[in-house]
Amino acid sequence: MAAELAELLTIARDVLDAAAPRFVEGVGAPSAVDKGRGDFATELDLELERTLSRQLTERTGFEVHGEEFGGPQLTSGTAWVLDPIDGTFNYSAGHPLSGMLLALVRDGEPVIGLTWLPGLNQRYAATVDGPVHLNGQPLPKLERGKLSDAMIGFGAFNIDGAGRIPGIFRFNLLGALSRLSGRVRMHGSTGIDLAYTASGVLGGAVVFGHHPWDNAAGVALVRAAGGVVTDLLGRDWTIESKSVLAAAPGVHEELLDMIGETVRAADTAGRGSDAGSEER
Template sequence: MIDRLDLPALMGIAEAVLDEVTGVFVDGLGSPGIHIKGVGDFATDVDLALENRIGNLLERRTGIEVHGEEFGGSAPDKGTMWILDPIDGTFNYSVGMPMAAMLLALTVDGEPVLGLTRIPLFGQSYAGHVGGPLLVNGVAIPPVPDSPLQTAVIGFGAFNAKAGGRYPGAARAELQRRLSYRAGRLRMTGSNGIDVAYVAAGVFGGAVSFSTKAWDNAAGAALVRAAGGLATDLAGNPWTVHSKSLVTGNRLLHGELLSVVAEAMPGLGD
């Protein structure tokens, strides 16, 4: 099915759509989180407005259905589907912190084949599809270079140390502890999408996301692969929309990062 898709054309359409809504994103910085979805999880009015507008424009111009964080849609594991997170880093955004992004991916039978990450308040744009190259602010850049864990910056997903769940907070804290002296530096930006876009661009060497949501991870997985890096779950399986975590990195560092994961979180891989 991928062979029948004109990925460069679809990427161009998607970029144009995101261009059209960037002003809404920028103007809404600081919008309060008034739509409560769970403990510590909420959406702003801007989330809903952006998803509605982006989804309508994409479906009208491409004929491809959109699965979004706020309004859902058909399961994204069959056929061709856009997967959208209108504001990644919503907590940051709601308090006026500019570290937030729009994430958009195209998947085919659950595999990410195209990704776009926009960081409008920093004027940064990342886009790529299967076969590469990665485009940063519209300019093709070389494949992500190899770098060892000991000299790299690693993005790490936010967490509550007391939380339970599939990957308990205590296990995440242990991984963070071990990485603190194995990696060059750790960074917790509050946006998984930004972390992984920075991996694709070679700013970060790698990133770990514990999110189980496809809209948090699909765009980044596509970008990293377009840039020549690796995107898997915590157990090292290639990332798909069914994955319950995301580990990304350049080809050298990715294996080192998975080794530390295995040490810190034995038996907790996907």
């Protein structure tokens, strides 16, 4: 299995490398498909997903589940999971913090993860057993850390937002995090938050989204680096999880305690956030 994964990782690297110049060329592309409030796809999203999906399927025999066109179900069997442009808002604005995310998922578990950040000339890749490679060079395993020393990536929010994890809960969580962590960072890209957690740039990442194309590649990287990945409730992350909490050992435990205290405070105040019961 290790030899097979290594071969598939090499193919995936080649495919993403070939697409990187087109990715860079398209920076600043305007919205082409409206997907809801504050969410859209550019023509490059569509083009890159078609191109990458075709090449991956032809070269590996595995189908692709992409953000824009969907694909096979992911709880069983083997498939690639692709986000052709992660951080689309950044990308369309000409901001360099965006990238291509690709994972190979087997029976719901990511076994290969790649995060390509062409605007930063950074390429993160790993198989499930590690190590994580940055631009072809292996990175050390994550060491045990403390939240007070760590920068934490934090997902986007609108304080007036409703849904599974309401904006007011995210706001309260951000406040608690600002008191306990070294620094908070909002990159506007789940892929960057998770890749930087895997490399040790960040001590952890709080991800409110549940889409597999956003999360699978980064989850594979963090696990390969020796990090801890759960949902916000502390349950092991799976392809069906509704959120991600990824961090270095030690930091993860402190983040989980902080989230639990914020949930309890919300319940006591009678605000009833779904964040505390999203999977109960």
